[in-house]
Amino acid sequence: MPTTAGTTAPPLFGLAEGVVLEYARLPVDGLPPLLREESRLMVGLPLARREDFRLGRAAAAKCLSVLGQRGPVLSEGRMPLFPQGVVGSISHRNGTAVCLAARSSDIRAAGVDIEIARSIPPRAARILCTERERAWLKQQPDPEQQLTALFSMKEAVYKAACGLRLAIRSFKELELPVDCYDGKVWDGIAVVHGVRLQTGGRPADRTVLTWAVARL
Structure with a gap:
């Protein structure tokens, strides 16, 4: 690998x-x-x-x-x-x-995303995030960076879901396992329309990189 x-x-x-x-x-x-x-x-x-x-x-x-x-x-x-x-x-x-x-x-579908760090404005949380995700963001020391990480992860999950021919109408359908994110490394399982996706990634000073895969 x-x-x-x-x-x-x-x-x-x-x-x-x-x-x-x-x-x-x-x-x-x-x-x-x-x-x-x-x-x-x-x-x-x-x-x-x-x-x-x-x-x-x-x-x-x-x-x-x-x-x-x-x-x-x-x-x-x-x-x-x-x-x-x-x-x-x-x-x-x-x-x-x-x-x-x-x-x-080995893998049914894959998604990857790269974003500029802190590039998603806080007001976008209303459109992108579920209630649970917004509550989590309010507790973060750097909410703009964490929102960018959330957006990036949703992009990666969305791409993997498209590979599975899953219909996603809104990013709010993609509730992410925020408890698995410590601000440095993302490592958890997202469930989209009953399909388990392994997710991961790493925010850095300049960029945020995330990925999602569905195993067989």
Whole structure:
């Protein structure tokens, strides 16, 4: 379960067994090249999205290489479509992309999200959070950072839920196990429409990284 740095993933991020996490950052020099099918997809995107697409596919190529697989990673709507036998998720923010992937024989669905630390304003809690989550936020020493972590985790869970074809109409449907979050590392189980999702992540000074996976 290596990360880009080749370190063991669980002590860093609590990653589920069999799951690979990889990054791609600007500049693009030295990153894995896009495959022909991916290049065709990128040409059809607005200029503002092409850099993110390039970085995301580079991170995905790294994950596939670790898994002994090869792309292309295509698109299904706004979601990445990984090759047969692989499930995965991509997120990007401010010149950094991250990909989470696993063999479909190990994991049913995966979601990953990266956000800028303290980027979600407190007023957004009314829209994003359940009553229980808002009560928890009021007790936190750094509620803006914890709200960003909550939002990021909901994004990751939402992506995994989409991979399972679960219909999610509002982030308030996704009540998270806030008791499993100590402000530094997230490690718990979220239940969405009866499906158990293993969640994890780590807020840092500049970014928040979260993930969610559904096991077989």
